[in-house]
Structures are given as C-alpha cells and as structure tokens.
Amino acid sequence: MLRQYELVDLVKSYDPDADEDALNRAYVFAMKKHGAQLRTSGDPYYSHPVEVAGILTKFKLDSTSIIAGLLHDTVEDTDTTVEEIKSLFGEQVAQIVDGLTKLAMIEQKSAHNKQAENFRKLLLAMSEDIRVLLIKLADRLHNMRTLHFCAPEKRMRIARETLDIYAPLAERIGMQEVKSELEEIAFAELHKEAYESIKARLNFLREQGSNLVPKIIAELQKDMEENGIKAQVSGREKTPYSIWRKMQSKNASFEQLSDIMAFRIIVDDVASCYQALGIVHSKYHMVPRRFKDYISTPKPNGYKSIHTGIIGPENTRIEVQIRTAEMHEVAEKGVAAHWAYKQGERVVGKNFRWIRELLEILEQASNPEEFLENTKLEMYNDQVFCFTPKGDLIGLPINSTPVDFAYAVHSSVGDTCVGAKINGEIRPLRTILQNGDQVEILTSKAQHPSTEWDRFVVTGKAKAAIRRYVRQFKRDQFITLGQQLLERTFKGENLEFNEKALVNVFPNFEAESIDDIYAKVGEGLVTAWDVMKAVYPGYKQSKLEKVVKPLKSVFGKSVRKDKAKGEPLKIKGLIPGMAVHFAGCCHPLPGDRIVGIVTTGKGVAVHTIDCKLLEKFADEPERWLDISWGEAADEGPHVGRLKIMLANEPGSLGDLSNLIARNNGNISNLNIVNRTVSYFELLVDVEVKDLKHLTDIIAALKASKVVSYVSRSVQ
Numbered sequence: 001m002l003r004q005y006e007l008v009d010l011v012k013s014y015d016p017d018a019d020e021d022a023l024n025r026a027y028v029f030a031m032k033k034h035g036a037q038l039r040t041s042g043d044p045y046y047s048h049p050v051e052v053a054g055i056l057t058k059f060k061l062d063s064t065s066i067i068a069g070l071l072h073d074t075v076e077d078t079d080t081t082v083e084e085i086k087s088l089f090g091e092q093v094a095q096i097v098d099g100l101t102k103l104a105m106i107e108q109k110s111a112h113n114k115q116a117e118n119f120r121k122l123l124l125a126m127s128e129d130i131r132v133l134l135i136k137l138a139d140r141l142h143n144m145r146t147l148h149f150c151a152p153e154k155r156m157r158i159a160r161e162t163l164d165i166y167a168p169l170a171e172r173i174g175m176q177e178v179k180s181e182l183e184e185i186a187f188a189e190l191h192k193e194a195y196e197s198i199k200a201r202l203n204f205l206r207e208q209g210s211n212l213v214p215k216i217i218a219e220l221q222k223d224m225e226e227n228g229i230k231a232q233v234s235g236r237e238k239t240p241y242s243i244w245r246k247m248q249s250k251n252a253s254f255e256q257l258s259d260i261m262a263f264r265i266i267v268d269d270v271a272s273c274y275q276a277l278g279i280v281h282s283k284y285h286m287v288p289r290r291f292k293d294y295i296s297t298p299k300p301n302g303y304k305s306i307h308t309g310i311i312g313p314e315n316t317r318i319e320v321q322i323r324t325a326e327m328h329e330v331a332e333k334g335v336a337a338h339w340a341y342k343q344g345e346r347v348v349g350k351n352f353r354w355i356r357e358l359l360e361i362l363e364q365a366s367n368p369e370e371f372l373e374n375t376k377l378e379m380y381n382d383q384v385f386c387f388t389p390k391g392d393l394i395g396l397p398i399n400s401t402p403v404d405f406a407y408a409v410h411s412s413v414g415d416t417c418v419g420a421k422i423n424g425e426i427r428p429l430r431t432i433l434q435n436g437d438q439v440e441i442l443t444s445k446a447q448h449p450s451t452e453w454d455r456f457v458v459t460g461k462a463k464a465a466i467r468r469y470v471r472q473f474k475r476d477q478f479i480t481l482g483q484q485l486l487e488r489t490f491k492g493e494n495l496e497f498n499e500k501a502l503v504n505v506f507p508n509f510e511a512e513s514i515d516d517i518y519a520k521v522g523e524g525l526v527t528a529w530d531v532m533k534a535v536y537p538g539y540k541q542s543k544l545e546k547v548v549k550p551l552k553s554v555f556g557k558s559v560r561k562d563k564a565k566g567e568p569l570k571i572k573g574l575i576p577g578m579a580v581h582f583a584g585c586c587h588p589l590p591g592d593r594i595v596g597i598v599t600t601g602k603g604v605a606v607h608t609i610d611c612k613l614l615e616k617f618a619d620e621p622e623r624w625l626d627i628s629w630g631e632a633a634d635e636g637p638h639v640g641r642l643k644i645m646l647a648n649e650p651g652s653l654g655d656l657s658n659l660i661a662r663n664n665g666n667i668s669n670l671n672i673v674n675r676t677v678s679y680f681e682l683l684v685d686v687e688v689k690d691l692k693h694l695t696d697i698i699a700a701l702k703a704s705k706v707v708s709y710v711s712r713s714v715q
C-alpha cells in the first residue's frame with residue numbers, strides 16, 4: 001500500500017503546485033473514518049481508497065481528484081456527511097464524492113445487467129463532472145485487481161458487470177489501458193478454461209518461435225534508423241481476451257490466428273508517421289484490408305494511430321501501429337492524458353474544461369454514424385433512466401412521467417395505472433421523473449386510459465395508446481347508438497330487424513362487420529333509412545317519406561331510454577336516422593330555444609340559440625337545422641350546468657347537495673374550479689326535467705345562506 005508521503009510525492013512529481021496539506025489531511029481523514037473496517041482480503045479498508053488514489057496519479061489527475069479518490073467511500077460506508085467533506089475539503093471535492101456516492105447507490109439498485117447500455121448511459125448522465133467517472137473507473141479497477149479475495153458467486157457477477165459496463169465505458173472515453181486490464185481480469189474470471197488454453201498456446205508459440213518479439217523489434221528498429229527516422233519500437237503479444245474476441249468474431253480457430261503479435265512504432269511527429277509507414281510497406285508485404293489510418297480519421301473517442309498488417313521480419317504475420325508520442329499517451333490514458341497535456345498551458349486548479357474537452361474530442365467524429373455515437377454523450381441530457389422495483393432500467397425522454405414509465409414497461413400496465421410510488425412515496429401521475437428514480441406503478445383493473453393523461457405524457461407509446469383507447473371508446477358508443485337507431489327505425493316500420501339481413505348489405509356500405517354498420521349509423525355517416533332501404537329494396541318510397549314527420553312513432557315511449565345519450569329523440573325538425581347529441585358547451589334543456597348544427601361525422605349537435613359557439617358556423621347556413629322541442633317531452637333527464645360560488649365553511653357542500661335534492665335535481669358531476677379562504681367556485685351538473693326545473697333550482701339556491709352567487713353556465 002502507498003504510504004502517505006509516497007502518494008504526495010507522486011502527485012507533486014507531475015503537479016508541483018498540488019495542495020500538499022489537503023492531500024495529507026484527506027489521507028488521514030480516510031484512514032480514521034474507515035478505522036477498523038476490513039476488506040475481504042483482510043487488509044484494512046482504507047488501503048482501498050489509497051490504492052484508488054494511486055491509480056489516479058497514473059492518469060496524472062489534479063489534486064482535487066486525488067483527494068476525492070481518497071474520500072470516495074467515506075460517505076457511503078462511514079458516518080461522514082457531504083457537509084463535513086465540504087467544510088474540510090471544499091465544494092468541488094464534496095460534489096465529486098457526492099456524485100460517487102449516488103453512483104454507488106444506483107449500482108446497488110441494478111441487480112442484474114440485462115440493460116448494460118442503459119446503465120452505461122445512466123452513469124454518463126449522472127457523472128456531470130467527468131472526474132466522477134474517472135474515479136469510478138479507478139475504483140472498479142482496484143476492485144478487479146483484488147477480485148480473487150471475493151466469494152466465487154460474487155466474483156462472477158462483478159466480472160460480468162465489468163465486462164458489460166465498465167470496460168466499454170473506459171473505451172468510450174478513450175482509456176485503453178484501463179479497458180484492457182479490466183477486460184483481462186474479467187475474462188480470466190468468466191471463461192477460466194478459454195483463458196488458460198489461450199495462455200498455454202501463447203507459451204507454446206513463444207518457445208517454438210524462440211521468442212520472436214525481441215527479434216522483430218530489433219529488425220524494425222534497424223529499418224527506421226537506416227532511413228533516418230527517430231523511432232521507439234516496442235512489441236507485445238496480444239492479450240488473451242483480444243485473441244479470444246478475434247476468435248469469436250472471425251470464427252477462426254486459434255491455429256489460424258496468425259497475427260498474435262503487435263508492434264508499435266512511436267515517432268516524433270505526424271510527418272514521421274507516414275514516412276515510417278512508407279518504409280514498412282516498401283520492405284514488407286502488406287496484408288490486404290488490414291490498413292487503417294486513424295490519424296486522418298480519428299476514432300470517436302479521440303484515438304489516433306496508423307494500423308497495418310504485414311508479413312514482417314522472420315516471415316511472421318504481424319500488426320504494426322504507428323503513432324506519435326502524444327497520440328500514444330492519449331490512446332492509453334484517454335481524456336486524462338488529454339487533460340495532462342494541456343496542463344502546461346493553463347492555470348492548475350481550474351479544471352472546468354474537462355467536460356468541454358471531452359466533448360471536443362467527441363466532436364471530431366467524421367462519419368454520420370460516428371457522430372451519432374459521440375453525440376450520445378450529450379444526448380443523454382435528453383433522457384432519464386429509472387428503475388422498476390425489480391431493478392430493470394427504463395430509459396425515457398426527459399420530462400417523462402409515471403404514465404410514460406408505465407407504458408414503457410407494458411401497455412397493459414399503462415392502460416390500468418392509477419398511481420405511482422416514486423422512491424417509495426405515492427406521487428401524482430403527472431410528476432416528472434428524475435435520473436435514478438425507482439418507480440412502482442399501481443394498477444387497477446377498473447382503470448382506463450384518460451384523456452387527461454394526454455396533456456402530460458411525452459412518449460409516443462403512451463400518446464398512441466391513449467388515443468387508441470379514446471378512439472375505440474368513441475367507436476363503442478357509436479356502435480351502441482347505431483344499433484339502437486337501426487332497431488327503432490325497423491320496428492317503427494313494422495319490419496323485421498335481424499343481423500343476418502345486415503350481413504348481405506355489407507358491400508353497400510363498405511362494411512366488414514355488423515359493428516362497422518352500427519358505427520357508421522351511430523356516427524351519422526350512413527342513415528338508418530339507407531340501411532333499411534338496402535335490406536328491403538322493395539319497401540315503398542312513399543311510405544318512407546310519410547314517416548319523416550313522426551319521429552316520435554319511431555322512437556316511441558316503448559323504447560327504453562338511453563340515459564347516457566340524454567334521449568335526444570323528442571326534437572322536431574331532425575333528419576330521420578341521423579345521430580343527435582346535445583352540445584357540451586351550452587347544455588340545452590327542454591324549454592330552451594334550440595338550433596341544430598350538422599357536424600362532420602358526429603350527426604347533429606343541439607345548441608341553445610344563444611350559445612357562443614354558434615358564431616363559428618355563421619358563414620355556413622347549410623349546416624343549420626331549424627329544430628324545436630316536441631310538445632310531449634319525455635321526463636328524460638337533461639343536464640343543466642350551474643356556476644356556483646359557495647361559502648367555504650363546514651357543511652356548505654352538504655347543504656348545497658341537500659337543497660338540490662329537495663328540489664328533485666340530481667347532481668351528476670361536480671367540479672371545484674377555484675378555492676379561496678372564503679369561497680369555493682364550483683361547476684355543478686344537475687339532471688333536470690327541463691328549463692323550468694333548472695330555473696326553480698336556481699331560485700332555491702339563491703335563497704340559501706351558503707350560496708353567494710349562482711347562474712346557469714353556458715360554457
């Protein structure tokens with residue numbers, strides 16, 4: 001384990017202005033706070049944060065990062081608070097430690113990694129400061145290095161998680177070295193046999209080829225020197241994991257994989273890179289399709305290098321990478337190196353450029369696909385990631401609500417959701433979800449999608465489901481209405497009504513089912529009389545015309561009342577067979593002067609003559625129908641809407657409903673529009689016989705002490 005002074009010396013070796021005092025205090029603080037806690041290895045716990053800080057010095061990170069690395073587990077595992085860290089080590093350190101603590105909590109929620117990609121995005125979205133991510137990776141790297149101390153089941157889980165989540169993250173931000181090490185340890189854990197056999201095979205080849213690597217290095221080095229290129233050549237066998245990956249992707253056996261050695265030529269500048277390439281290609285055979293120029297076209301993560309495959313010295317197939325020293329540093333250390341290189345040019349301590357620099361690297365992408373890859377990092381700002389109670393991660397657009405979440409889980413969950421628990425607390429369905437929220441949807445079989453939801457959902461899936469439901473709901477209503485209209489029309493003419501007869505006339509109405517015909521009649525697209533004429537072509541025209549007048553005989557008293565539809569059937573002047581409904585704006589009552597408006601697709605809408613909405617139709621006289629109430633109006637309930645100001649005092653609502661009931665009115669709906677200390681403002685729908693009935697109720701309400709204002713509402 002690194003001692004206190006060793007760590008400080010390491011940091012000062014690349015950052016002479018580092019805050020030595022703070023580094024010392026952080027070291028001691030972590031040691032004290034973790035106290036007697038032990039790791040599974042038997043080491044004192046504080047050795048872990050110290051080693052993590054040590055890894056961070058390899059990336060040459062600033063002292064803020066090193067201090068945060070030392071403290072990274074204190075809030076999660078000890079009684080330390082973020083406030084405490086803030087007062088002792090300042091705002092930045094506290095924020096980074098806070099971010100790391102949140103990541104750790106999120107990590108625990110995700111029991112398995114089916115949605116690794118979402119999890120990676122979540123980590124990126126939550127790491128507002130890139131240093132959070134770098135420390136997280138160092139933390140994971142040290143945990144992997146000490147993985148063998150853990151219980152076997154736990155090892156497998158951690159190794160899989162590392163391969164699925166952390167190695168790709170390291171690659172995404174260009175930290176090749178960390179990525180490779182994480183992969184190798186995880187691979188050895190997850191595929192022990194494959195790992196062992198590749199190792200054994202490599203050993204065998206090494207002995208057989210009497211150690212080719214040094215020979216080839218020497219040869220390439222000589223080639224460069226002879227041509228006046230200053231270069232450093234290194235070589236290595238490829239790692240077991242990268243060989244295994246190649247075997248998987250190319251479906252080749254180990255014997256067929258010839259280029260298991262890779263060599264690197266590091267030169268001073270870009271011009272020398274291409275000169276070195278020319279030398280290599282002129283001397284050795286090039287392997288087709290293995291040449292890649294990542295200098296002119298860098299990888300999305302900022303990686304620059306030239307790759308080529310050749311039949312090299314000793315007649316061996318090898319891979320050669322050519323790059324400058326700076327490119328090499330960036331390739332191995334990613335953003336960290338990028339930062340370190342620029343460190344000389346700017347004031348140490350102002351590290352806010354981190355994120356911008358990362359984005360700059362990512363913006364260098366060349367083709368559209370790469371661009372998309374890169375901008376994803378920014379695009380995560382447009383998404384939130386939330387957990388199901390089982391730990392599944394659901395990615396949603398920003399501003400999503402529990403209803404969106406419910407539909408993302410399953411449309412049946414969305415259709416029946418009645419409430420939501422967010423992080424264990426019941427919250428309204430319109431609540432906007434935050435990154436990392438755990439969302440539990442409460443459902444009820446009695447629930448249906450609500451048009452209300454349409455106002456706040458943001459996902460297409462939720463919107464589509466709600467609209468589909470509303471359409472289907474309307475269609476159901478049209479079907480019921482259409483069936484009633486047809487039955488009444490047929491019976492009124494003493495003609496037999498049966499569904500079998502209707503089947504024969506499907507083609508006449510472009511219908512595919514009985515319901516289609518009902519729906520068309522109910523919606524007013526086809527009249528009941530058209531259908532009757534089609535079923536009974538011989539039925540006499542003259543008789544039809546005679547029937548136009550006495551609508552009442554068609555929709556006579558024997559027919560059961562359709563309460564929901566408001567029994568619009570005692571109105572004179574309507575077109576027979578056409579669907580009718582009362583306008584929701586003005587709630588016409590028998591006794592009101594009324595007018596009919598032919599709507600598109602919904603039959604005739606009945607309005608009061610003074611309804612404000614009628615202005616809209618002023619220029620379309622052809623749509624106006626002169627209608628009036630029949631004399632013998634049925635007792636069918638009609639809805640009148642009242643606007644009431646009611647004293648806000650105990651029992652006033654009870655008084656109101658009693659008063660209406662005593663006057664034979666029935667409250668069908670009540671809506672509190674506004675509520676102040678002294679008043680309720682209400683809209684109350686009351687079922688009444690007619691206008692006079694409603695007027696009586698209004699008079700009775702005006703006489704009441706609790707009602708301060710009442711009028712009929714026409715909107």
Ligand code: MN
Pocket residue numbers: 048072073139
């Ligand atoms: Mn840790």
